[in-house]
Amino acid sequence: MTHPMALPVVRTLNTDRHRVALQVFMVVVVAHWAEHLAQAVQIYVLGMPTSEARGVLGLPFPWLVHSEWMHYGYALVMMVGLILLRPGFVGKARTWWTAALLIQVWHHFEHLLLLLQALVGTNIASRPVPTSLLQLALPRVELHLFYNAIVFIPMVVAMIKHGKPSDEELAAAPCRCAPAKV
Template identity: 65%
Template sequence: MAISTGVSPSALRGGIDSINSRHHQLGLRVFMFIVVAHWAEHLVQAYQIYVMGWPIPEARGVLGVPFPWLVTSEWMHYGYALVMMVFLFLLRPGFTGSSATWWKTSLGLQVWHHLEHLLLLAQVLAGAHLLGKAAPTSLIQLIAPRVELHLFYNTLVTVPMVVAMYLHTRANRPDNAAARCACAPKD
């Protein structure tokens, strides 16, 4: 028995085509808003820990102060990792040349980041933690603390994404000649 989503494959292809042509710039802007908001959370949390001297459980970023459950929710962290991966995947066809290479690098790194969050979520759902640890633990978290690790992961994903967007939006780059969007101004 097939489950119907109510969206035809041709409509889905049309939507993906649209977000990578006439709506690519808007898609990138929405995505960057999400990325910057997420970075703000991580940077505020790091500031709370390293500048203000708050203990890690109390350093919850901006939204985590009024809504502490957000910081401890593996569902929320997993959801963000999934949203990042989906946006990187959906916006990928709009990139050409070297900007596409940088974008695909960011996507590949996010796939790993997503898998780490999936492992954390699976531990919460199973009620059993990796190697008997006291809390859900990702693979790389076995050698690096979680706060620093997530700053590192977000940097690894964001740097090639920003390079891709920079290259993609430069006018008159030969790489952008094949782009179907208006992200790079034409002279």
């Protein structure tokens, strides 16, 4: 089996372009977070019914909120980003990044389940809308805030640790995201 860093694009993303790739990835992640937070503000602060609370992009494009393809696509982009950028992390930062990835694998599975229900037209537990497994116990808005938080928190910890590695981690890092120690 070929090592992931043997692929030229992956090698570039995790060496020369790691910092830029992480910054672009984080812009996407934060924009998605902003959508979920806007929806939460619409529901809990502005008192909008959940069916009308569509975040920022959902106001001009209401179909986005109801598109399982869009939600699945984001979950897939998140998982692929976490996989592609993982080789650039070492030590404790890699442990935290891997934790985010593992949680995102589950989150992706839940979105795949939602997409399959939408495509097939049959929902879990005869619910009127596609329903994820944990959504059987938790409302969808709160569940997705939770999912995004538990993926985002270890990502942030990984980024902080990646920017302040130990001497051994700095020596082992394939990228130069962390400032050189003098």
